[in-house]
Amino acid sequence: MGQMGSMVLEAWIMDTASVVLAIFSAMAVWRLKAVTLSGAIGVAVMGVTVLLFCDWLLLIPLVIFFTTSSALTRLPYGIEDEDLHRTFGQVFANGSIAWLALIMYATSDMGLWSQRDALAICLGAIASANADTWATELGVRYGGGTHDILKGRSVDAGTSGGVSGVGTMGSILGAGAIAITVPLFGEILCPGWIPI
Numbered sequence: 001m002g003q004m005g006s007m008v009l010e011a012w013i014m015d016t017a018s019v020v021l022a023i024f025s026a027m028a029v030w031r032l033k034a035v036t037l038s039g040a041i042g043v044a045v046m047g048v049t050v051l052l053f054c055d056w057l058l059l060i061p062l063v064i065f066f067t068t069s070s071a072l073t074r075l076p077y078g079i080e081d082e083d084l085h086r087t088f089g090q091v092f093a094n095g096s097i098a099w100l101a102l103i104m105y106a107t108s109d110m111g112l113w114s115q116r117d118a119l120a121i122c123l124g125a126i127a128s129a130n131a132d133t134w135a136t137e138l139g140v141r142y143g144g145g146t147h148d149i150l151k152g153r154s155v156d157a158g159t160s161g162g163v164s165g166v167g168t169m170g171s172i173l174g175a176g177a178i179a180i181t182v183p184l185f186g187e188i189l190c191p192g193w194i195p196i
Contacts, residue, residue, distance in 0.1 A: 018048065018051035018052050019048055019051070019052070021047070021051060022044050022047030022048040022050075022051055023044050023047075023048075025043070025044075025047055026040040026041070026043040026044035026047060027040060029043060029066070029070075034066075034070040034086065035086045035087070035091065036086065036087045036088070038087050038088035038089075039086040039087050039088050039090065039091045041088055042088045042091030042092055042095065043066070043091060045099070046062065046091075046095055046098075046099050046102070047059070047062075049099060049102050049103065049106070050062065050102060053102070053103075053106035054102050054105050054106050057184075058102065058105075058122065060181050060184065061122075061123060061126045061127075061178045061181050062095075062098070062126065064130070064177055064178060064181060065094075065126050065129060065130045065133075065178065068130065068133075068134070068174070068177060069094075069129075069130065069133040069134070069137070070086075072133065072134060072137035072138065073133075073137055075137065075141055076141075094129040094132075094133070095125075095126075095129070097121070097125035098121075098122045098125040098126050098129070100121075101118050101119075101121035101122035101125060102118075102122055104117075104118035104121065104122075105118035105119055105122060123178060123179075123181075123182060126178050127174075127175040127178035127179060128175070130174040130175060130177060130178050131170075131171035131172070131174040131175040132171065132174070133174060134170040134171060134173055134174030134177075135167040135168065135170045135171035135174065136167065136170075137170070138166050138167060138169075138170035139162070139163075139164045139166055139167025139168075139170060140167075142166045143164030143165070143166040143167050144164060144165075144166065145164060145165075146162040146163065146164045146167070147162065147163055147164070148161050148162055148163075149161075149163050
């Protein structure tokens, strides 16, 4: 086998291993009952995208988002009828912008957008989803007085549009949990990029 054949075989093995790892991880979270089977498909699609077309370092904020949001969902005293299993729709709603930004990141060499911009969109989308999840999960459990700021009245905890001090602090912490990962790998993925 020539050098070219060796390189093709090595690339094929790495790509196959990446797909297997993404599928195995998705099935693991399904077995842990963090997602439905359709939700596991969504997790697998995002994992395959990162591992095949981007950089494995981009898994760090995704894993932080998924593990912390799953853990907070399982805290006691949540919404009683809430299904703890995330569906494909929920995975897509929380991850679609980040996923599209990953596609942008992977195709940045086409010159339509910069890798830096794609990375910023991706991290911003993940931070936003994490902020929303932390605000909801902590606000419902520990928020106390919840107010609809648009209508200027008190509402029950968990009401869409309701805001509480604890929920607001949760959103800041949730976004911060993603933001602290940026210096760890921002310079590796986009040399010369200093996140603001």
